[in-house]
Amino acid sequence: MRTRKDPDAPGRFHKTFREQARENMSLAATYTILRVLVVVVMVAQFFNGNFENVFLCILTLILFLVPSFIERTIRIDLPDTLEIIILLFIYAAEILGEIRAYYIHFPYWDTMLHTMNGFLCAAIGFSLLDILNRDDHFSFTLSPLYLAIVAFCFSMTIGVLWEFFEWTMDMFFHLDMQKDTVLHTISSVMLDPAGGNVPTGIQNITDVIVVTADGTQHALGVGGYLDVGIMDTMKDLFVNFIGAVVFSIIGYFYVKNRGKGRFARRFIPQVLPDEPEIPAGASQVGANSFPSRTDTKRGQD
Template sequence: MNLKGMNLKKERTKIQMVLTVLVILSVVRQFFLGNYHNMFLGILTLFLFMVPAVLDQTLGVTIPVGLETVILIFIFSAEILGEINAFYVKIPVWDTILHTTNGFLMAAIGFALIDLFNRSDRFSIKMSPYFVAFFAFCFSMTVGVLWEFFEFSMDWFFGLDMQKDWILPSISSVKLNPTGANVPVHVDIQSVVINGEKWNLGGYLDIGIVDTMKDLMVNFIGAVVFSIIGILYLKHRGKGKLAASLIPQVRDEKEQKR
């Protein structure tokens, strides 16, 4: 490993240590507050911090410093800041930012998986950069859809609110057309009645649909961005500092045996 690589590794270790200390402090704080649910989320975060190392060992790939840093910050932002410190509620765009990042990260994992097969001597079929990038995109979108299934299931069966509500000022519905024709009628909504009480919300309370579609759309954006980076990387393998810092590197068999 060259001097530059050693310096990057040191920086990565520092970032991981700082984030780990912050998580431990959060776990201790939640314990004394008696909030054991959040304490469990903190402990879960510490295990999730080991994901890059697990991927490194199980997939036979080297996670670049840039990508690993993004993964660690993403986990910290989602669990500690988002869930425990309620950034999802305090900062409306927080969920959007994380779902975009998730689309990007899942595309990176999908890219590493298919590139691992593509470069293996055990497979005679060699795939084009466009197909590899397309697989990474599809992998990311599939994970995004499965996550939305999970959120819906948790809300439906356990009464949670993972699919956040939205206030929409108007609707267009064919059900409200008095003629019965298949023509939508536009209706502006200023207030709603909940349990007999009037709420001036400035619209109606949408239960999860807008949030789900928004999450999938930004997941799409993240997946597309990484797929484009992946295509450029494969067409000019070994060139480009940005791609090299984000693309998982597949180790050859000699390196994996070390």
């Protein structure tokens, strides 16, 4: 029998922003407030002539649309808690971190964001496999432990790739994405007076004098030895590791006790049902004949 898609089905499964706002005021309020704040900052930066920051604001507004785009493209329902965290992460990284210079004013701002990044990337990796694990088109079943391990590895891979990106920008464009650290003690085999392989240390460093090719000497005046990025990189990877481990544990118990954990469901995307098909020539059915995303969500609970 020939079938045709219900013309109203996409409208019911992909809700408009107004429909979503009526169902969840917290998500709608967060999205609206953040978008207004970004627009205000963008206008201010434009009149101040900071066009690079204007570009960052435009990029932020585009990134705000990514969660909704993902939902529509691969037909999943992102939990509101996860979506709010993603929006706040984007705002904290681009607007507060870059434009408002929170990376400079608050030493642990970058650390907090890298921890969140580890958590969110683990959520993405876990969700991709979990969706495939429950898809009827695939004939394999993965254990909860395997899903958790893959989520962890996915998050750490993203973290490493990001550090590669920071190193590339610093090396070729002379930026300072890998933040420097002032050290008071260093140790290296290159300092071994005998030229051997024995690490030799220098302690109580209060300043470093740099001698250029023309013999000019410059005292850095930073209060110690300037480490150019390695400490920052290792710290970022370590907190990414913590975020990935936390979510992997949450995901493990979510799969092991499918449908019983309310806390885990706040971070795990759900697969939407296929759009219904009706026989050709059948009468138009009412909007209430098919379950909405809200009804589907209740059924899973």
